[in-house]
Amino acid sequence: MGKVKFSTPAKKARFLEVFARHGTIQSACLEVDVARSLVKYWMNNDQAFRQGMIDAKLTTVDMLKETAIDRARRGSDPLLIFLLKSLAPDEFSERIRHEFTAKTLDAVVSEVLEAIRANVPDFCPHCKTAMDIAPAIARELMDMSARLSNARKDQVAP
Structure with a gap:
């Protein structure tokens, strides 16, 4: 099959049609006779083409x-x-x-904080400097708990 002369909009439309049918960029590039780099360029610079690729992929x-x-x-x-x-x-x-659940995460955070308070000294045994580790770890754990709760909500949301 020789090179088919299409204007760019027609070539884009033909590519999307072939991509939807074949399901791979490589097959569509070969049939429509366009370079993969051109498809990448279209994807990066043409919102309508990018949406067309998404729609064609869903069709496939x-x-x-x-x-x-x-x-x-x-x-x-x-x-x-x-x-x-x-x-x-x-x-x-x-x-x-x-x-x-948030309740489970809070319980885990509380258990870890209790273990830290029970096992980490308030002051360095060598230089007697206040360590203040528990509050920093508590903040990190609470932040982690919030991030995990939000991530779970995002996964469940339709």
Whole structure:
């Protein structure tokens, strides 16, 4: 297939169409006859093209899901198991999930602080300088607890 002469907007549109169908940048570059570096340039400099790539990727993912579901229905046990694990992880996941509530995190922070207070001296035994380690560690642990709580909220949010 010789080089096809497209204007840039037409070439971008053709690339997105082929990318959605094939699912890989390499295949689309070969079929449309554009350099991968040009696609990267378009991605970095053209918001509409970047959104088109996101949409095309979602189209490819949907197509692959449909194919996998169809094959699972036709008797592919490994695909069936994989789909169940990914689509219904609460029922079919093999992983153990560790979920911490804010109450649990606060309890852990309190336990660690108690251990520090019980085992770390207030003053250096050599130079008698006040160490004040517990307040600094308490702040760090409380900050960590807040970050973990916020990260968990972000994961749960739709």
